[in-house]
Amino acid sequence: MASNISRRAFVARAATAASALTLPTLANPAPISSRNLAPKDSDKEVLDLAIVGAGISRIYSGWRLVTADPASLRILGRPVSTGRPLRVAVFEGSQRVGGRLLSARAPDLAAICDLGGMRFASSHKRVVSLINELKLPNHGFYTSHPQNHALLRGQHLRVSDLNNPALLPYRLTPAEQECVRKNGSNVLIQCALIKLLPGLAELHGDELFTYLQTAEVDGTPLYQHGLWNLLARTMSSEARSLVQATIGFDELGFNWNAVDLLMQYLLHTPDVTFHALDGGYDALPWVLQRKFESAGGEVLQGAWLDGLSPQTLPDGSVGVELHFAGECPAVKARAVIWRCQGGR
């Protein structure tokens, strides 16, 4: 949020004045049928790369690929020796670029409300470096003020109380109480893990991530353990309940692959700071869209991919033909980036 209004208050207000809510306008509304991408028998009409979906990840990929030196590029392991800039197009099923980054602006409020992704962390190194490179103005994003409320097992506490085991309605072991006193309840996971993986205590940043990928417990790679199965060995069930109630990310409470969850957890430890873009998070894909297009890429909206089929291309190589819903004509490409949807 760029100004002093909560997301919930904004959404409630926007819902009652839905007709007045200004959602992002289309930067590139031309329908695919107006573009010159219909398959023809000429090699010129074949895309080097078709990218499906104009969320941040694929707009970014498109921009990086059209601005890269073709001599240094490989597609599916094969060199791309076209001697010309790559022909790359992004096909977006909806009528907007940005996917799960959506910043809404209500005309009667100065606020910008991010309805999807809202903040980036100092530990999101690539995002931080991209935002710095693009010089996008941003500000600190705070979620854990000491005076914030924490309702735990019916007790009304403040975030500042989470360092005081005497106030917490959980029966923690003496070692857990000591950990909470020093570091707060969020760090109980680290205190429990260090008993299993003592090497962890000395490591930070990339070294820590590399260590987690190769670490083993009882001769079994860490990634083959469920995180909470492991933590149950060194953490009381009361501490687990406290962590799960206060950590702020439901997925961290699930018993998934310990490496994936720990990476996620370590991206949100207390030394990590959060930031938000002044113009809303969807400013990022929009800026990238403009850069992608000015470097020769194309973004086609209203192009919902229905399926792919292998295709022999005019030069005899094997590529793909993309088939779209509705009236959109099929398109041939040497390679395609398409990710099945999943996750939040």
Ligand SMILES: Cc1cc2nc3c(=O)[nH]c(=O)nc-3n(C[C@H](O)[C@H](O)[C@H](O)COP(=O)(O)OP(=O)(O)OC[C@H]3O[C@@H](n4cnc5c(N)ncnc54)[C@H](O)[C@@H]3O)c2cc1C
């Ligand atoms: C409520 C919420 C809060 C979040 N908070 C944060 C946060 O604070 N910080 C953070 O870093 N992340 C956050 N996230 C996650 C973040 O928004 C996503 O990880 C990120 O936006 C995903 O980008 P993407 O490009 O991978 O996919 P998406 O943004 O999902 O983009 C996929 C695009 O592909 C299109 N598409 C899909 N299938 C087809 C098809 N067959 N044909 C054509 N087009 C297709 C879709 O229409 C969409 O535009 C949040 C997400 C949500 C929903």
